[in-house]
Amino acid sequence: MGHMDVGAAAGGTVAGEPLAGPGEAERFLAAHPDLEAIEFLITDSNGVLRGKWAPATALKKAFKDGVNFPFSLYGLDVWGREVMETGLHVTTGDRDGYCRAVPGTLRPVPWADRPTAQAILTMHTEHGEAYIGDPRNALARVVGRLAAAGYTACCAIELEFYLLDPKAPPMTNGMPAPVYRATAGPVPQNMYAMSDLSEFSGLFSEIWSHGRAQGLPLDTMVSEAAPGQFEINLKHRPDALAAADDAVMLKRLVCEVARRHGLKATFMAKPFMEVAGNGLHVHVSLLDRHGHNVFADPVTGEKRLGHCVAGLLDTMQAATLLFVPTWNGYRRLQPGSYAPTTASWGYNNRSVGVRIPAGPDEARRLEHRIAGADANPYLVLAGVLAGVLDGLERELTPPPPVVTNAYEEPVPPLPDAMDDAITLFERSDFIRRTFGLEYRSLLAHLKRAEVKAFESEITPLERLTYL
Template sequence: MGRALTDNPLDDEVTRFLRAHPDVEGVEYLLSDLNGVARGKWGPPQSLAKAATVGLNFPLSVFGLDVWGREVPDIGLHVETGDRDGYCPLAPGTLRLVPWARRPTAQAILTMLTEGGRPFEGDPRQQLRFAVDRLARLGLKAVAAFELEFYLLDPNAASPPDGGLASVFSGVGGPARENVYGLSDLAAYNDLFTEIRTAGMAQGLPVDTIVSEGAPGQFEVNLKHRGDAFAAADDAIMLRRLIVETARRHGLKATFMAKPFMDRNGNGMHVHVSLLDREGRNIFAAAGDGERRLGRSVAGLVEAMVASTLLFIPTWNGFRRLQPGSYAPTRASWGHNNRSVAVRVPASEPHARRVEHRLAGADANPYLVLAAVLNAMADGLEREANPPPPVDLNAYEAPVPALPATMDEAIRHFERSDFVRKAFGVEFRKLFATVKRAEMQAFLEEISPLERSTFL
């Protein structure tokens, strides 16, 4: 049997929600797998009572699926060990309405415990918990916010030569069309973006600015900063789902694929982070000591970047995004107010000083991205590490370590990393690397259409 969560006031949260929404007919329970894909089950409103106490049953192996949702036998969580269940209680504050559902429906994020009530290390949300706890031992708390880029695709448009879908502005204005920050592009899809903002408000998502990005049909939605790392990552999970479903209602497809077009910018997931002390003060804000602690955090981020690239770029396609001049970093670099670096210190007032981590693809798992960032910052602070000189100009040409250029290289760095072992644990390191290696092998065994058209 599962363990009752006597220290978690979820019963009250469920009671308040059902009183406010007595017409709810069902609940969508969500678990974010290693790839950030939402998996789960549907249940009646009455199932919330169990979810708020012992938790719902899910197999541990749900965190051992590849990106296609297939079992990876080598992880040791499937039938060879009995395919055991874990217990998944509600994550506090995640019980919300589903604005796009045709019938009154709720959704809630779950997190996994073992039979003994311990956090399951294979759950990305629990990995974020470990990182948050590590910062807490230093007397620190993270404030974080995500930015998500995506393309809007038109299923009804003529297909491009590669057989994919065209973006909503493909063929409009010629091949050189970018229209960065173009208000006309936002106005063209005013109804869709208004619905995203309205539905976001209904879900409690702190949607901030919406931007037309650097390629035809590419957009970015920015979220406001949260003083709770879990809430920030939950926001990113919920926002991706909201954008996809809202686009579908408008007859479009939204994709967070890291590199859907070879000749256009890829989709990134940037995360902004500052750290507060026990009195709620930004430790980077103070003159002198603030600069030193910012430098130590940056040093940790830069030094851990090669080893943890696989967490930020977890897909075969994602490595196509890392191209010089594309605003996707290719080197373990940092700098002030410089968008070509991997770790940017944005221009800001002292009280808002923070780091922006720019490496992750939009298809990465937000929990693992934020866990990697927070662990690296904690590591730099614990070791009192000194950062390398900042890069002031073009970081693509800077004499600093290059990031892994292939999935195979990234896996090898990840598997050997003491940073990853210390931050995420031996078992998670093995689990994640095994799943990623299985995915890589599947791509290596696929004969591409280009090969057939060339050699057949």
């Protein structure tokens, strides 16, 4: 729910390590001669970070030939179990691919106990082709299509999370309690409360300093809409892949710093039913070949913005599984919760799915508000940018903007259950054109396994009620 700095819409410099280029590994090793270990990071379709620790000597190989990982890594459900229907496991020999380090993602790990670096990897086949099952490769294909059409997406991501205290008495349902100051009376909401930031100033100062050491374009930090909930915003980047990389690294940073402070950070979409859920909001503007914001053009800007909005609305139901990929995420989509429940848009309106924030014309952008914080940033951006491109290519016209409460307007609803979202996803021609038949089937199988697991579970409330 936080506001983005409108001055950041054109991107900006990033502190920390030098930008990517030939010899990146060699330069890093020369600058960090005491380096002992490298953490190789891969984001699977569920947004779960997987990978391995390796000695520093493996760094050059990761940038040149790649590090071996099985393709079946992308056929695991959210619990890390093999989903045989994907066809990526023993039935096909559980083959290896080659994961190469992404230029520009080699960063120090300031919280590590020994000199350590980390790098994001992407999967390639034995023939050197980008593997279709890797979510980052899916985003790269959409970015390539935008570039061919003459556009560069300038993106920023906002992430909400809760800080939980494992040492405090748990809540009645066994859930760890969120951190907040003990007060008399009702549970405080404390939106934008400076006192909450001050109470955890050591933790947030560490996030800030470690983030700068890793070259993350950190922007604002705020106390959010519920006790123990916070939000960190990243600055706009004229590189959608880098923006998604930033989000992956920021989530890891927050979790690791919280752990070192004896707390737990959770990006779970809806950890508490009675208060706000955690969102991942995406801000997007489009730059032309000269680097100008096309939405700010006094002649064609509003029309092209309308095409993009219309494309997002037209593809939103089919793409909801990308934005809300977990069973729990659909609990976040509640009327009145500031989590959108409809394929709607409006100006300066936080009840809609696509919001045009207030601000000067040169910073005109759209804000996509549907994704939960537990979503995979690569798939979220791929879905958003593919919807934008679809609207531009088809020159779609949006419906009138919602000017009041979108929860009460007669606009198309989003799927409110995971099973429905999967059905819309796997029947969508838009998803097929964006991700290909193979990946559409892969993700649908992974998510159906998740649904089956939850539908097979008897909840504590059922036992309490019926036993």
